[in-house]
Amino acid sequence: ASRPLPPGQYLETGFPVLSAGPTPRTPLDKWTFTVEGGDGAKLASWTWNEFMALPQTEVKTDIHCVTKWSKLDTRWKGVTIDTLLKAADITPGDGYVMAFCDGGYTTNLPLEDLTGGKGMVAHEFEGEPLDPEHGGPARLFVPHLYFWKSAKWVRGLRFMSGDAPGFWEAYGYHMYG
Numbered sequence: 038a039s040r041p042l043p044p045g046q047y048l049e050t051g052f053p054v055l056s057a058g059p060t061p062r063t064p065l066d067k068w069t070f071t072v073e074g075g076d077g078a079k080l081a082s083w084t085w086n087e088f089m090a091l092p093q094t095e096v097k098t099d100i101h102c103v104t105k106w107s108k109l110d111t112r113w114k115g116v117t118i119d120t121l122l123k124a125a126d127i128t129p130g131d132g133y134v135m136a137f138c139d140g141g142y143t144t145n146l147p148l149e150d151l152t153g154g155k156g157m158v159a160h161e162f163e164g165e166p167l168d169p170e171h172g173g174p175a176r177l178f179v180p181h182l183y184f185w186k187s188a189k190w191v192r193g194l195r196f197m198s199g200d201a202p203g204f205w206e207a208y209g210y211h212m213y214g
């Protein structure tokens with residue numbers, strides 16, 4: 038693909054790894070994805086097999102990192118947040134969620150940036166299982182926001198009563214991204 042990049046971004050043909058810590062390696066039989074209410078109560082939880090049995094969505098899209106690289110036409114497969122909320126019988130409201138991950142990373146997002154087809158929990162990249170370095174077995178994928186919002190090794194979403202900073206946001210990254 039060849040088309041203009043956003044101002045200040047350069048085209049990256051490799052796939053840089055940007056992790057704040059070591060790569061966690063949770064075995065699939067210990068993996069779950071959980072949606073929690075603001076009080077920490079479990080609203081829904083899926084094992085790996087249950088998660089993989091949910092309706093799957095494929096997207097092809099560009100990604101942009103705040104450290105200035107962009108990749109064009111990347112292919113991802115996973116379960117959209119719409120699908121997860123529907124399967125859990127949760128009606129999406131406005132409000133904010135905190136994504137939490139193996140390794141302790143967190144990032145905050147308005148729920149409406151994850152719904153309407155805008156966010157997914159992705160487990161395949163370019164037709165292959167997602168590499169651990171890139172967040173495998175599964176990562177949040179929110180391509181219309183900067184890539185730090187695409188939490189690697191994501192294990193769940195927690196509804197919050199208001200906005201609150203995640204990991205990079207607490208170090209001064211913009212709350213919205």
Ligand SMILES: Nc1nc2c(c(=O)[nH]1)N[C@H]1C(S)=C(S)[C@@H](COP(=O)(O)O)O[C@H]1N2
Nearest residue numbers: 053054055056057142171184185187188189
């Ligand atoms: N769990 C976790 N997710 C994370 C990060 C991290 O350090 N830990 N870094 C974020 C940042 S700043 C970026 S740019 C992207 C990098 O994803 P990549 O390593 O697949 O390129 O992951 C985001 N998700």
Ligand SMILES: [Mo]
Nearest residue numbers: 102103104185
């Ligand atoms: Mo980043």
